[in-house]
Amino acid sequence: MDEQKGLAERFEAHRTHLRGVAYRMLGSLGEAEDAVQESWFRLSRADTSGVENLGGWLTTVVSRVCMDLLRAREARREEPQGVHLPEPLVNREGGASPEQEALMADSVGLALLVVLDTLGPAERVAFVLHDLFSLPFEEIAPIVGRAPAATRQLASRARRRVQGAAAIPEGELAPQREAVNAFLAALRAGDLDALLAVLDPDVVLRADSASVPPGVPTELRGARTAATLALKVSRGAVYARPALVDGAVGLIVAPRGRLLRALRFTLMHGKVVQIDVVAEPASLRELDLGVLDTR
Template identity: 45%
Template sequence: MAETFEAERDRLRAVAYRVLGSHADAEDVVQEAWMRLARQDAAMIGNLAGWLTTVVGRISLDVLRSRRAHPETAYEEEFANLVVTAEDDPAPDEVVALADSVGVALLVVLDSLTPSERLAFVLHDMFAVPFQEIGQILGKSADATKMVASRARRKVQTTDRTTGPGREHREAVKAFSAAALNGDFEALLRVLDPDVKLTVDTPEGLVVTLGATNVATGARMFSGKAARQRPILLNGIPGHMTWNPDGTPLSVIAFTVSEARITGIRIVIDRAKLSAIRLPDPS
């Protein structure tokens, strides 16, 4: 049984990673699946590979639902996986592996799906798991599961092209940074989506601001604190970083872009979190 599990380990890890987008969580899920298998009578399992896929799917679904129930925990996990590099530096192994296994743009899109949609899409479209088996995980019929996967597929197809780190994304980030640095309120409004969401990670917790006018006002005030700034890549996606006058990191900024407008901004200014990751130099 152990030999069979080891033969399946890489595939199971790939399934869990694509569902969860976290290497650490994927490893935990696979380990939990092994512990559950060890408590089973192998003779009672007709299709061990299928059984393991179902177990990994159920555990992964529980993790996704827990993230929805405790969004602050999900944010912490996402931050722990953050890889920051200068835009002109060669991509580190972590970023290369991320891009090869899933694609950064797809990970961003998958985050917009519900847990059921994400699981159904990954299992069926990426691993060809039958709808009947996925339905057993979700507690739905095969037809209902097919509808869930179809809905997820439509979301991926309509948004994947707009969230990737292409020229449109870079231009929007560049325009926002220039407008914020110059205090150009009108230019900020042009590049921000009317319903843009700004999330700032502070030492006191997360602060959320909604709407282009409010975000633009805050961006103008915040820009005056930065002594230096430069474009960066966050897990391969264009972003921005600023430094204090004494050379210590001030902020790391990630952007979500759709149709040439910024729809989401995440700023980390918590010094404890900034010090926990490897950051490029200001020069």
């Protein structure tokens, strides 16, 4: 009994780290808690008398559990409507509250969670363990079932996806950031005049059918018309974050790290001349998304 209690205490000392690993892999605090709990079950049934580094052993175990969950999720995505949509905003018994999930997502970076969700299971695990937790490829390789060199390639491919396919020259990045940030600030504040200030008078707003309420046109022209509609449907602006969208600065709307909508901007002379709003699940999966450097 004392031995089991001591093992539980040692496990609890690693729980926060394990939750962090699992959350970055799974993007769901509820699933992360389940993965951590499963790692405890496996620990309690295992003979760990020869384990010198319990933290490393547990990291491997929770990573394997996450791999299984990611593969199951990937299999489900082969079915129609395969975007990983948000979980219901309800608190499961003993699970994470929406507030806890939102805080965790913000601490990790919503854009990072969204981009990680576009990776395959092995790529995601390799990237998270190496780039975010500094594990050597020799330790990651058995988890993903690849040789160390192949594991390095997995992480490298994932890194390119996270960073975005095309780097934006610094001279173009600053004005894009400024315009998109101004647009988002105006949207969150409900400030029509500020929104009009960043839009070209002849701006074109195009949205797919999943982006607008029934009966609303999917194409609008003119700054005031576009701005008025944007403000009417701006409830999700609190969840919006700047990100790279198809190689340029755009916005993603991702409650708790689950991508619901993306906005692409076309700029000319510091003004937004076109906005494309994407919400169809199949179209969202085709976007080239990247994390915008916050330096």
